[in-house]
Amino acid sequence: MKKTFDLIYGFITQTQLYKSVFRHGYPSTDANRALIMFSNVILHLHPVRIRRGALKIKFTWCLGGLTFFFFILLAVTGVFLMFYYVPDTRRAYQNIKDLGTVIYFGTLFRSLHRWAAHAMVLSVWLHMTRVFMTGSYKPPREFNWVVGVILLVCTLLLSWTGYLLPWDQLALWAVTVGSKMAEASPLLGNAGPFGAEIGMTVENDVAFALLGGTMVGQSTLLRFYVLHCLALPLVATLFMAVHFWRIRKDGFSGPL
Amino acid sequence: MESVETSVKTKDALASRIKKAATQNLGPEDTVLVWPNLVYIELVSMVFSLAILLFLAIVSPAPLEEMASADTTPNPTKAPWYFLGLQELLVFFDPWLAGVVLPSLIIVGLVVIPYIDTSPTGKGTYNFSDRKFAVFSFSFGLALWYLLIVIGVWFRGLDWSWYWPWDNPYLHRSATAVTLVDLEVLLQSALHLPETPLLTMGRYEPTAANLLTWGIFLAYYVVGLTIPFLFLRHFYRRFGFIRYNIMMFLFLSMMGVPLKIFLRLMANIKYILVTPWFKI
């Protein structure tokens, strides 16, 4: 039985089709394990060898990797949700209800999306704590820490813009709380210190720019939809690329 | 010829630099191949966390309340849990402070950490013994943040009143007749200061008490900045003038938050400093 399997496997791996896709054999030999880091686009983020100390789970708790994984999961579940959602105040709520009732796997994907979002916020916070406690932000890794803080802000903004999309009471008023705070910005908000002196009114201050109006309404929904599904993920991806690149360049800080 | 000599010299210099860098890298004995070691850890952690998320998604599906309506405001209106810390701060600080200035200070504070704490001790290892102040400040900040979120989630109910876990969450708590006073009013009555304004600057007419509160507010920072400078000079020297000032300003601001919370809770003081444009 094994002989026939080996025969078939040997034949397939010698075909042009196979060799064009997988340029070398399965990484069961050290040579192939080194090669795959260069030939696979997802894996090429990794080095070929890594210090033994860097593998310790007790050191990193896999938090950074998990945050990235949650981001991918949110992107995948998010795309699914986007097929069934229209950012129109007259339709959004019913779309979410449809996801919960008539759409196959709708509840699963929506719940997974929501839980992955909570998990990502939590893990990004814990990851930051871990990096601080191990001093992994010290020179030469300062800039990567700054990029990390930017990613933290991106994560929170992604979470907040997504919160509005179901267009239920929780969404509307949670976002209204946030926009009231924006209105109270010093200088930029019409209700904050020195705002009125500069000429900020309810129709031209930073809250207006955020909401696309004076109240949370249709413009806000569309704005937050674009931010949540396109603009912020693009920004986050860009900064994640810098973040991972920096880790490769500076090396993994970790016990020897 | 000179050009050959210099090129040989630079080549030697370059070669010795490369060799030095290479020898500082650990040899292959201390490293392992990423495939399979790291890749397997990543795979297992992804599968494990996905399993947990699936379990949670099935057991506790995403909620959906009634459709958004601008007419009915739910009571209480709560921000998402990761912003509840800021919403809780709104009780004790004005919106521009709680929603804009303090979060900005938090973010700025986080960003400057590696430019303030540049000492190489404890790089790459968990270390508390050699970095006590840094770990303490960060832990304190984290603790405050988590505390405010916990309060916002579990201890705030109708009308944003305080509800202990054993209180009935459906019962409105009558706004207990709590009269909050500003610090300047307190000082004015305690020290019998005159009520007439000392200066007039357009809209702003500060009384003696008002100017005294300015003094107290500024003294908090000035005293806080100078005490370690005078008595813990080695601490100051470690950072240098610019870093020390930035760090102490942020540290004092962070400590000021629970301080003001306590003044509000214990002494019913509402505002430390009042001007026509802003109140702290």
Add this chain to the structure above:
Amino acid sequence: MWERLWQYPYRLGIGIFVAVVTALLTLFFIGVTAWLEQTFKKEREGK
């Protein structure tokens, strides 16, 4: 002024709650860091 302090035991309870929880959480984070530091140190000495 002291009457102001004790007039609302309700608020005193909240104040104690805030102080205690902040202290506990701070000690928790410091404690986790210190414990992990010791674990790694022991491992290195054990080698």
